[in-house]
Amino acid sequence: MAKSSKPLSHPFLFLLVLLAHSAMMLLVACSFGITPEVLKMACAVLTADFVGSIILAIVNREACTVDTVLLLVIGMSTIYQSCFGGLSFAVKHFVFGIAAFVMCQISYAVTRNPYRAERLKPLWYGMFFALVAAIFFLTGSRGIWIDLGPITIQPSEFVKPVFVLICASSVRTQLHKSEIAGIHFVPDNLMLIFCTIVIAALQWWCRDLGSLPTFVAIAGCGILLRFCYLREKISVRLMVFLGACAVMAVVFAWKLAPEYVQARLHSDIWADMSGSGYQQVKALTAIAEGGWFGKGAGNGTLIHVAASRTDIVFSTICEEWGLFTGMMTVVLVLFLPGSILTVPPRSYYHSGLAVGVAAAFIVQMALNIFGSCNVIPFTGVTIPFISQGGSSMLASGILAGFLKAAQAPVLTEKTAPKKEGR
Amino acid sequence: MDFTLLFERYPFFREAATAFVVIFVDICALVILIAAGRERRRGDRRWAKEGRGYMLACAGELYPLGAAEVLIGRHPSADIQFPDTEISRFHALLTLSDGKWRIEDIGAHNGVLVNGRKITKPCTLHLNDSITIGSRRLVVIKGDGKDVA
Amino acid sequence: MAQRQQLRQRPPIPALDVSAPRSMRRAGKWTALFLTAFIIGLIYLGWRLISQSAFYMAKSGQATYGKVTDRTGDVLFDGTQPLNNYEWGHFADVGNLIGDTSGQMSNTVVARNLSDLVNYSFTYGSGADAAVLETTLLHRANRAVYDAYGTKNGTTIAYNWKTGEVYVCVSRPCVDIAQGYAHIAEMAEGSLLCKAFCPTVPGSTQKVSTLLAAYQSAGVDTVNGQQFTCSGSWTNPNGDVIKCHQDYGHGTQDLAAAFANSCNPYFAQLVQSGIVPLSDIITSYTRMGYAVNGEKAEPLNLNGIVIQPASTTLTDKDQFETEWGALGQGKTLVSPFQLMLWQGAIANGTGTAVKPYLLSSKTTADHKQISLASHLHTDQLFTPAAAKAVQEVMTKNAAEHYYVSLGNYTCGVKSGTAQVSDDGRKYENSLLVGYCLDESCPVAFCILIEERESWDITTAQIAKVLLDSLTGSI
DSSP: TTTTTTTTTTHHHHHHHHHHHHHHHHHHHHHHOOOOHHHHHHHHHHHHHHHHHHHHHOOOOOHHHHHHHHHHHHHHHHHHHHHHHOOOHHHHHHHHHHHHHHHHHHHHHHHHHHHHHTHHHHHHHHHHHHHHHHHHHHHSSSSSSSEEEEEEEEEEHHHHHHHHHHHHOOHHHHHEEETTTTTOHHHHHHHHHHHHHHHHHHHTTTEEEEEEEHHHHHHHHHHHHHHHHHHOOOOHHHHHHHHHHHHHHHHHHHHSSSSHHHHHTTTTTTTTTTTHHHHHHHHHHHHHHTTOOOSOOOOOSSGGTTTTTTTTTTHHHHHHHHHHHHHHHHHHHHHHHHHHHOOOOOHHHHHHHHHHHHHHHHHHOOOHHHHHHHHHOOOOOOOOSSSHHHHHHHHHHHHHHHHHHHHHHHOOOSHHHHOOOO | OOHHHHHHHOOOHHHHHHHHHHHHHHHHHHHHHHHHHHHHHHHHHHHHHHTTTEEEEEEEEEEEOOOOOOOSSTTTTTSSSSSOTOOSSSSSEEEEEEEEEEEEEEEEEEEETTTTTEESSSSSSTTTOOETTTEEEEEEOOOOEEEEE | HHHHHHHHHOOOOEEOOOOOOOOHHHHHHHHHHHHHHHHHHHHHHHHHHHHHHHHHHHHTOOOOOOEEEEETTOOOOSSOOOOSSSOTTOOOOOHHHHTTTTSSSSSSSSHGGGSSSBBBBBTTTTSSOOOEEEEOOOHHHHHHHHTTTTOOOOOEEEETTTTTTTEEEEEEEOOOOGGGGGGGGGTTTTTTTTTGGOOBBGGHHHHHHHHHHHHHHHHHHEEEEOEEEESSSSOOTOOOEEEETTOOOOOOOOOOOOOOTTTTHHHHHHHEEEEEEHHHHHHHHHHHOOTTTOOOOEEEEEETEEEOOEEEEETTSSSHHHHHHHHHHHHHHHBBBHHHHHHHHHTSSSSSBBOBBBHHHEEESOOOOEEOOOOOOOOOOOOOHHHHHHHHHHHHHHHHHHHHHHTTTOOOEEEEEEEEETTEEEEEEEEEEEEETTTTTEOOOOOOOOTTTTTTHHHHHHHHHHHHTTTTTT
């Protein structure tokens, strides 16, 4: 397979990534002078590019769009995170970035065979319920973090990839129907609905409604694709009906939302600039101050505002590097889910994975960016690979691995056909 | 020349440098897009090899096998759809694994015949095998993959 | 063997089709849908961020501000240098209309248009040049009217009823923004707000509204021919007495005479007699923008400045409060701005006023000049026939009774005396509403002098100053 591909494209791409990072590092060096910190950072980022590309060139050369974008984005975000409000190499962010890259390869290896990935579904269900139990029992009083001393883990982030694995389904699974009391049903679909309810209830319970839209979007896509497989063709009328249902659900949730959510939904940030609207007001002002090309790396002041590296990271980037750069970075991350437009998945399970990942990435980014810019209610979610946060980074890496798997599948199945039959 | 001072004194230089870097990264993004297009062709080639170039032919019509799971039936959502009443809504499923295409009966009323024999378990398909589904006879043929490879 | 032969004879091998089936392409379709939606959102976000960035800067408190000028370029507010650099008292006449960036006044030109005044542009940042907001005011005329008040307090507002430009808007006492707010406790009450925008008791100027309602309900001829007797006071069916300012009464008079005499008993009888049903008066008032009997009415807006709508209580035609309200006393409140607006609709004879505006253009920090002039009309406030009939009565009134004080201007006016009780203290305000029909000075105006005594300057004299200072300058 490798032979049939054009040999130049792969190293050339990684060389470009290396050059892009070098250009950014040059700018940083120009802004801060050539200090040991700058050198350390340059060494780390450029070495990672180099080593990563060599390993990938040797080990596998499949779906290189995902890998290239991942390397580019992780390097860029490390540079951004290191420069916020002054230079200090974000080692932790960088290490987790590398770890995310590795996780991407691992999850690719695990899920590249759609038959095997689906056969492992009981394992995914097990992991799902283990994570749910972890959130329920191990996090502090109705919180979302597990404190392990030096590091804290946010298990709800890891639920996302597992949930995507649960939501995807093959056509064979959909044909496998059970019957109880004369009612035919697909056990897998029932299980998906059950898991969705569990995760929604859990989010409600631990007051982390910010990530609920992400899960709802993943589940929605899972259900939608199943609907597409084995029901009638989606007609315009049906689409309108489903759309109306979704709107009704949103309105219903809006009305029923607890008080603290209601407060967020209806808050006018300009009326309470020093209170609940503080972060957004600062974020918007920072973007205005940044203009097209920013105040320059390290010259930002938004860093003093809470969550400047996570929830309002888009504004922090815009302040120092400009709106143009901020938008471009967001578009680069979009290349990841966008990559499946070029190489379509070749199996039902993989197409489910791909759509689930696209939904997770896009909804999270939309919640973060539009929320911090006061277009929609503000929630505390992260931008994949850009925001600081180990759990989110690793989970996003795993999700990116699914995209890779969908583009370069391996179709081997030694046992399944014998088991299946009719 | 000390750029740090230059940047501090003349913000224009800093903005110009930032613009330059951004444009460079944009070019990088553009190349990735082009590479992604190339990836598509590579994906097609990979598939042509993986699926061994097999297609189904039925009464002059060609049915490509473009995915690892191809559903045959009367239902509109089937990949290969026949409107015949003797064909079940979901009649047969073709799957690809280990480089082999298999066909299995997925609860069809009239069954699936491969080379005239009714199958009871997944059956591996070979070139020129004939599959009978209802009154339709499909033949496994190999497409010319020159355009793809 | 035969089979093989058959194979060889088969026509050319078909080209391999490797496209993914429809069911697989769905994944791409959904992803494309999400991506498109997100990118559209992103484009919207970019547009929103850029267009609102000046607003963010204004709100952040870190911005510097530009200038507000009058129609001739005379500076009315300057954020680029200390206001003390201007001659003493330069800003003293329009301080509570124009306002400043101190945050002490919220309903002013500057406070309501702060984001247009920020020296900031997304491209040039905070280092951009000064933004300039040009108003329609004529500073000279404002100064003249302000000075004409002497020691009296009050407000005058005037606008071009043809174009909508507000020329004069003075409110005394007035804060001098150049002096700052160190002595805010010692400032005269009302210094920090422009009274032209505050509802006040309209007095007999309300008779214009009542007359409009009567004309629309009973017809012009019926009302004009209606005669009532005034004997100095009139007792309604409930036994309440409505007094006339003329102790001996006006005798039997028709409408034109009663309007000129501003006779309370005449108008009270007009309301009570049922010639004009109360429901028609309520309908007419509501159309004009009154909040009748606690109903909600839309506030008016002048380039962001909010003006509370007129309000009154009309419940029973036999009740004193209702009759008193229709005479412009008691619970009836109207802002001078709205009184002026109605005069605009009478002056043009259409019953629809050109909406007043204060800002004519803005020059942004990146040198873009944007016109802010509006050419909007109000809804139909009253019928053209009623407008023309009232115009005739008012013009006649001016010609007969204000010939001396107003000089050669072709005007229509109605005076009024409002009985105000404020914290138990009772006093009378003098009002004059009207318009000038001359081509050289097509303005509608409302003039208010608070606590005017008989030896003080009259509203008509201020009107003369106003018209004199505007003629030839607009």
